[in-house]
Amino acid sequence: MSIQEIQEEIIEEFAMFEDWMQRYEYMIDLGKTLPLIAAEFKTDDNIIKGCQSKVWVHAELKDSQLEFTADSDAIITKGIIAILIRVFSNQHPKDILASDTSFIDQIGLKEHLSPTRANGLVSMIKQIKMYAIAFQTQLS
């Protein structure tokens, strides 16, 4: 599926929820499905700055596609990364770079997009795009 299609799928899933509690509970569940980063990459160097909780993200290139793994010490944060990874994992770097993230707003997580909110969603997206830039250079 394309990034766009996955985003639409997520928007549809979140549209079923009636209130924030259900959305958060779903996110907490999603966090449990997060493809976990291997211990060797869970280093201080891989911590994303700007998060109140610790977030590690790692990327590897497989058949011209990026595969992300991650972890966090906070459960809600883990759910947010799980959503991002579902959208961006197994995609070509150039598609990742061309994508936008307005779906976050549409699934009712707008408050997490504020750059002043110390959960680092913005930093996570930035880091994912940084990986895409790095591997894109490698591919071309």
Place this chain on the structure above:
Amino acid sequence: MFDVNNIRKDFPILERTVNGQPLVYFDNAATSQTPNQVIDVIADYYRNYNSNIHRGVHTLSQEATDAYEGARKTVQNHFNAAHPHEIIMTSGTTHSINIIASGYTQILREGDELILSAMEHHSNIVPWQMLCERTGAVLKVIPMNQTGVLEMDVYKTLLSEKTKLVFVNHVSNALGTVNPIDEIIKEAHAIGAKVLLDGAQAAPHIKADVQALDVDFYVTSAHKLCGPTGVGMLYGKESLLNMLPPYQGGGEMIAEVRFEKTTYADLPHKFEAGTPNIAGGIAFGAALDYMNGIGFDTIAAYEHELLDYATEQLKAIEGVRIYGEAPQKTAVVSFNVNEIHPYDIGSILDKLGIAVRTGHHCAQPIMDFYKIPGTVRASFSFYNTKEEIDMMIKALKRAIQMLE
């Protein structure tokens, strides 16, 4: 007679909702809310006599100058300073500390020692580290024990003829501990060291008497005690403030300016370069008047009731661990629940209308000491109620249920 329901009418913000829930504001240690009596003073300034102070001969300027200098007197009286010019109006606690840390650059020599505590806010650590880098002076740390109390025996062993300055917070922002400042000052003075107290967290709860304490410098911010942000004060003993060089150059702080040489103004203007936060300064005075109108003893007694109630309620929840259980505390309770990240709890509480602080509270050394990423901190003010604490407890139970 103290009636919290009447008090709450003074704070319009307490009527608003957050995420569809009535606001429960328990982040008072970060900033306190502002009563109408202070908001009105700010509006009145801009509506009726906004003008620059200390220089105009016209009526507005004189009215503004009178109000601003009146506020300085209010601050002086509140902290019982000997002279109004011992009160320097600043942009806040951080600014105040930086004035002193900068001023000591010329005074310190390599190998001089400075003492601080293990429970300082970053703003009472970093300016001194920068001072040490400039001068070659060395920082020594008074350790604390598991309950969040300073180890005074170790403090005494740290003091020596090399010690030039001791700077500790009167009250810890992350733990609520009220430090034994009388003893800290007495011991420091016995070996000739000067003492700066960071009163940012103490000032909303405890009325400090700088002369009775014999403290050399006392600093605080207006926004912690019902005043506006961007204004605070530095109290210093006259002789010490005269000894220190100016912090910033500019207008207002000069006596005479020639291209060959400029002479500086007398206290307090020497440290007040540029146009100050005039409305903020006047409102600082109004905030102190407001709080003194209620009375600091009354405030402290009521807040203690809230603290005891919240502590008891929190302890009744399985898995709650409270950080900072000093016998002398202000109304701050820092806690975690089992292994749940404080950020997760804070996010759910916010959804339920409860404003708490989560994270390291700008006191990373404390979090390293307890080996935790941070805490959830609920801090209470005299306008909070037991009913609000019940709401927080209920919300917390719901958060735990979701997160575990």
